[in-house]
Amino acid sequence: MKQFNRRDFLKLFAATGAAVTVSTALQGCASVGKASERSSVKFDHGVASGDPTSNAILLWTRAVPENSAEKQVTLGWELAADENFSSIIRSGTATTSASRDYTVKVDVTQLSPNQRYYYRFLGKNSKSPSGKTQTLPESGLKPLKFAVFSCSNYPAGYFNPYSEAARDDSIDAVIHLGDYIYEYGAGGYATQGSQEIGRGLPENNNTELFTLTDYRRRYALYRTDEGLQALHAHAPFIAVWDDHEISNDTWKNGAENHQEDEGSFIERRAAAVQAYYEWLPIRPPQGEANLTIYRDFKFGDLVDLIMLDTRIIGRDKQLNYDDYRDAESGQFNTQKFQQDMSSDRSIMGKKQLQWLVNKLNNSSARWQVLGQQLLMGKMNFPAAAFAADDRSKVTPLLLQIAELKKRLQNGEELTAQQKAMVTQVTPYNLDAWDGYPIEREMLYRAAQKANKQLVVIAGDTHNAWHSELRSSDGAHIGMEFATSSVSSPGMEAYLSLDTKTAEQLAKALPTLIEDLKYTNLHQRGYMNLFASEDAVEAEWVFVDTIRSKDYRVVNKHRARYTGS
């Protein structure tokens, strides 16, 4: 496959119009302009803010001209200290055009730290909804609350977890760990039953996404969800992509869901990244014409939040169990598999790893939080469960092996075959950090050497997990808290589990998986993360349904980590 070529990428960006408007003007120096000079626009996709620092915040909206012949639009914007906009702190004008899908970004700088602000955009005769946001504390140990999300799939259901967080006034920032959209067409993954609940894909966007227009329309669709609009208007987002913003199981030069007859992967990725940057309130550290998205945020002296890209920038291709199985005999080539697993394959790319190690070394915050996509904790499942010839046998097998393990732990004698069932384990997902154990070890060593308090947050799996992070020699490294999905189906769908069996299996898994402390395998939701000087505490919040906008919170679980 063709390697990434910076010139190709820039060429695709050459048509991009006015990028981010940077405001450095102080109060009174700029204004929203005369109404007659502003364009007649509709604000159908709400407002958003993101990538806060102690003195800046990025504001976002989409302003589509009433008159479709108008290619360039001019808007006003206001940032106020109060929700009635009686005390305007800053204001200005911004332009956008069809070349960036009429999305607007204003980077408001020279603000005060740890301050709540309200903002809105103005057209000739229209006003956007107003949004609420806040800057980060510059120093000190002010306790923080983050709401953590991943995996919102429109056809799978209503984004009720977003709605729930949008009602919580105590959130300092939203962290989105990716799969903000899904690339599939009608009939693809998790689209079953979408028509019945009014979440079918529209006719002009019901195929798999390949082009810039395809990706843009998908973002526009997702942003019609009331819960998502409400949450964007409610708190600043700190977001990073996972694979489905491009295509399933993306790695640096391809993806599982990109076939050779589907055109150039590099062009597809450029289209996907362009639409992502247009639609997300994000300030890419090297600008929108660059793939680099990893960046960090300093929340006073309490938390350094380091956001990572484990997908695009440097990931080597995933290993696949099937490649090690002899087609005729079915024999698994363990030696070759172990050899490949212990080779120096990268999930972040060496440059990002070095950047991360430097960040850890230089961090003086109480907590170092890594915001990233994939489970980092070891998820070694009994190999016997993989050998099941159909999926319906997996759960009974796992429950049986958990019982055997308990008996073994209680000192009971087991047969050699039973013992093997308990002790022979293998990672369940080679797309996660488990498939890149050498680089994981390098990261663990760096954190250990720098003597940092590592907390890892993850998404991707569509289920909730809490694991201790331990190096290959068993040393404690940190703690991982992973959020369930907003709406994508999880293990319960994959293994066709009813609620009772899903709960039974969730109870058994921490017995089977050494570093696992908790899991929820069947409920959709999100995760609050509380940070204070004493502890980082996760609170998983689960809703009863995503099949209707009418939902209730039905379950919560908390776990506290006081550091090492």
Ligand SMILES: [Fe+2]
């Ligand atoms: Fe996902």
